[in-house]
Amino acid sequence: MTDPVLATHGLHKTFGALKATDDVSIELRQGEIHAIIGPNGAGKSTLIAQICGGLRPDAGRVELSGRDVSALDTRARTRAGIGRTFQISALAMEDTVLQNVLLGAIGAAGSPWRFFKPALGDTALREHAVEALRRVGLEDHQAVVTAELSHGQRRQLEVAVALTLTPKAFVMDEPMAGLGAEGSKTLTGFLDGLRAQAPILLVEHDMDAVFALADRISVLVYGRIIESGTVAEIRNSQAVREAYLGEGA
Numbered sequence: 001m002t003d004p005v006l007a008t009h010g011l012h013k014t015f016g017a018l019k020a021t022d023d024v025s026i027e028l029r030q031g032e033i034h035a036i037i038g039p040n041g042a043g044k045s046t047l048i049a050q051i052c053g054g055l056r057p058d059a060g061r062v063e064l065s066g067r068d069v070s071a072l073d074t075r076a077r078t079r080a081g082i083g084r085t086f087q088i089s090a091l092a093m094e095d096t097v098l099q100n101v102l103l104g105a106i107g108a109a110g111s112p113w114r115f116f117k118p119a120l121g122d123t124a125l126r127e128h129a130v131e132a133l134r135r136v137g138l139e140d141h142q143a144v145v146t147a148e149l150s151h152g153q154r155r156q157l158e159v160a161v162a163l164t165l166t167p168k169a170f171v172m173d174e175p176m177a178g179l180g181a182e183g184s185k186t187l188t189g190f191l192d193g194l195r196a197q198a199p200i201l202l203v204e205h206d207m208d209a210v211f212a213l214a215d216r217i218s219v220l221v222y223g224r225i226i227e228s229g230t231v232a233e234i235r236n237s238q239a240v241r242e243a244y245l246g247e248g249a
């Protein structure tokens with residue numbers, strides 16, 4: 001088996017008496033989609049924040065391609081290759097698709113603002129941005145104002161921004177949120193192909209998408225991974241059914 005691209009080792013995080021992350025060790029390998037599921041409040045966002053650098057764990061570490069990145073802040077982790085897809089609100093709706101890729105990439109890389117205007121005319125950077133748009137299927141939309149994109153296309157645009165930094169791994173927090181059935185289906189197809197470019201750690205409530213996409217699923221309940229396995233193993237797990245899938249069904 002190949003070495004993991006992204007891994008956490010024994011992450012712990014408490015908020016007062018609450019164990020939000022309780023000894024979480026997970027791995028993401030080349031070419032795979034590893035989904036993290038769990039009920040509301042299970043600790044998914046807290047875990048993602050520790051992986052991406054927004055929150056410091058009380059104990060444990062995060063490794064990217066075998067390198068301990070635990071001491072790096074969010075920007076440095078992005079530059080190191082953790083490609084978190086940004087929230088829709090991070091896109092400038094009045095700007096074009098191409099401008100968003102250029103500006104998003106520059107912003108994520110942490111370049112000072114004063115470099116940003118000249119960069120819009122930088123041919124190499126433009127080519128790099130157009131290539132990212134091509135890889136997400138938005139090449140023909142580069143001159144379109146972002147507000148005119150569908151929600152699903154905006155997700156693809158966020159991925160294009162992340163792609164300009166050549167991520168080693170994607171971390172996605174509920175990409176299906178706000179999409180209708182048709183949008184979810186289209187984005188599911190898109191993510192299916194994207195895993196070949198970089199593996200994806202996927203936090204998602206949409207179980208149709210999770211079951212369609214995941215090579216592996218880890219189930220988080222009260223901050224602990226209670227089960228980790230293939231779609232079939234998770235579907236058949238009594239513990240998961242009791243703790244999660246049965247909930248509200």
Ligand SMILES: Nc1ncnc2c1ncn2[C@@H]1O[C@H](COP(=O)(O)OP(=O)(O)OP(=O)(O)O)[C@@H](O)[C@H]1O
Pocket residue numbers: 015018020038039040041042043044045046047
């Ligand atoms: N900054 C904080 N201070 C105190 N408690 C927090 C903080 N952040 C999260 N929590 C608590 O930690 C637990 C895990 O929250 P988290 O948002 O990570 O769960 P989640 O699985 O992402 O939930 P959801 O699916 O609803 O987004 C919750 O009980 C939450 O109230």
